[in-house]
Amino acid sequence: MTRHSPRTAKLHDLASARAGDKGDTASIAVIADTREAYAAIKAQLTPERLRAEFPDRFRGPVRRYELPALLALNFVAERALDGGVNASLNLDAHGKALSYLLLGMEIELPGG
Incomplete structure (x- = not known):
């Protein structure tokens, strides 16, 4: 049997x-x-994985909310924006920059 x-x-x-x-x-x-x-993403995209992949970005608690009817996951990350847009010297500290980071992550697909 070939794996x-x-x-x-x-x-x-x-x-x-x-x-x-x-x-x-x-x-x-x-x-x-x-x-x-959605099933693959839900199984693999966890708060723990976000913190492990981006330890310098997700420094506070990260909570995940599942919205299966919308095929969505919502993550709420505290202390993730260098103090907030107005307080940060980082030019790209908006939440939308973090969504681009997430979309670059790799997900394993079933049925190799």
Whole structure:
């Protein structure tokens, strides 16, 4: 029996994202294109993974809310914006910049 390695895809090939910010808290919604993509994204895109992949960006608590009827996950990340847009010297501290980071992550696809 031949074992196939999982295929991977960039998250931007499977989903879109919307983001917002309020002070130093970012809200990032990841909306899957299909139910199959939602299942793979839901299994792999966790608060722990976000913190592991972007430790310098996600410094505070990260909560995930599941919205299965919309095929979406919403992440609320505290202390993720260098003190907030008005307080930061970083020119790209808006929540939308974080959504682009997430969309560049790789997700394993079932059925290699």
